[in-house]
Amino acid sequence: MTTQSEPGDGRPDPTLSVIVRERRQLINLAYRLLGSLAEAEDVAQETYTRWYAMSPQERDAVEIPGAWFTKVASRICLDLLGSARVRRERYVGEWIPEPLPDRTELIRGRPGASSADPADRVTLDESVSMAFLVVLETMTPAERVAFVLHDVFRYPFAEVAEIVGRTPAACRQLATSARRRIRESQAPAAPTAQQAGLVRNFKRAWQARDINALIGLLDPDATATADGGGLVNAVLDPVDGAERIARGLVEVAGLAPRLTILERTVNGQPGLVVQQDGVTVTVLAFEVAGDRIRHIWAVRNPEKLRSWTAGQ
Template sequence: MTRPASQFGALSRRSGERSHTSNHTEGADATMTVPPEPGDDPTDPSLSAVMSERRQLINLAYRLLGSLADAEDVVQETYARWYAMSRRQREAVESPGAWLTTVAGRVCLDLLGSARARRERYVGEWIPEPLPDRTELLGGRAGGTVTDLTDPADRVTLDESVNMAFLVVLESMTPAERVAFVLHDVFRYSFAEVAEIVGRTPAACRQLASSARRRIRAAQVPATPAARRADVVRDFKRAWEAKDIDALIGLLDPKVTMVSDGGGVVSALLRPIEGGEQIARYAMAIADLAPGMTILERTVNGQPGLVAQRDGVTEAVMAFEVAGDRVTRIWAVRNPEKLRPWTTA
């Protein structure tokens, strides 16, 4: 499903979705003011084709916003705008998929513009919402099957473009940079199509994506094989459970950084802490304060991670960046609002 565009990979668009947005976005901004015609029935014959775009839209919105809840809201708003048009207007749209993507992209761009103000009021550090692996999502529901999964997390494709390190770098970009880069480098939209969404020229969008790539390159660490990353995270878990502080320090890069997100709802670090010894001692303190804690190896945003549970309740999800044989960054999400997909039935 992917084809490489950078170290983080790229999620290609499904075949049949390559129509240019410029031919059919006339109503993308105006639809909220267009009332349905009398007797207009939103359940038209194209309903199945339109609703089949939902997974693609969730994938796009999550990468742009780093939040499942916000991504779901964006998709709901996008479909609301679609059905605010009359049936005749909808039938005139050449490519509903491209129209929906254009609207979703613009809604995300608006949200990103206001997100920075919201983050300034956020208590402590803000970390993107972690995603479980689909198989773990299945296992977390009693009697769960493929057909009865409705959580939006199940509709997000886990690839390199959703690993925590990638999402954190995206957070450092301007809204326009983020949208241009994700649409072009991850979803393979042309710069002409991106321009329709961002509201700038194709040349300006090319510059935005180029600036975003420089940020990505500046944050990259040497690639570590997936199996080795999993081994390092497993060793971290075992040393933590054994309360072996020397082993923990040996697994942590001297310049390692740990960030925690409690959102003001639960206790968490208000600022990042740095240094292998400091983080190891912090981990030991947590183990002493939570003697009944269970640490589980789990896939977090497509990468090896850990989940901390007490009495069957997920209290933290940890994502790791590994370079060589050592952990260089840890992100610990404790905000319960961001742990919804990890809650068992």
């Protein structure tokens, strides 16, 4: 994206440094709200377009440009979340948030990549884990915006209320409801080293096509969800149960014997990347409960793998 350096009357724009500084904040916010890096980029672009659509006098009247950018971007996301429900009703199969690589892996996999890459600007913490983003998908748009703004980005409810169009008390209730969903849906986080060990053992068992080993690594009530978006082959409905998942994985390995499985960080958590003939075709994220894998998310939609495939 290119950012205008002047407001249009030949004078240097004094808020340019603020725009550059706030860009990362906007990408972080919009990705958590929308679950899509491409849409997060669009939101940032639209926010800046609206800024430069104002007259110099209107821009000068904005006391805190950074707060203005956040407010506008949040409202754009709120509108998009409302329309997203309709779009996802037409989506082929299950919709999974776009997976993000670790910064070092992004650069390693993309010759010439730099801090200008959108994925490099997303802070990878527990609020972008796939399990967290999937729970956010179950919330109403207002719940999601109120919760993310307050609990993740620490905005006071008075400011959240201006964005959501509710009272501060109503926004507090929205955030409380969202917090309850998070508690009820997510397993207590296992130590990263333990997660990495389980994912590594899962990879080895999958490569060996060892059904019993895979079953032993999965929670008996585990669920696997795939997202092909109707563009590539993917199971349309979630697969439940350790044995069904294990047999399905072994079947996939048998149908595509040239698959390469790599251990990678996915949304800040240990995950796997599947490549075929050197091209990333699937990114897997995991949720671990205790000493077993409780959920697997397999993103195959090529439109959601651009951060993983560029430069390959």
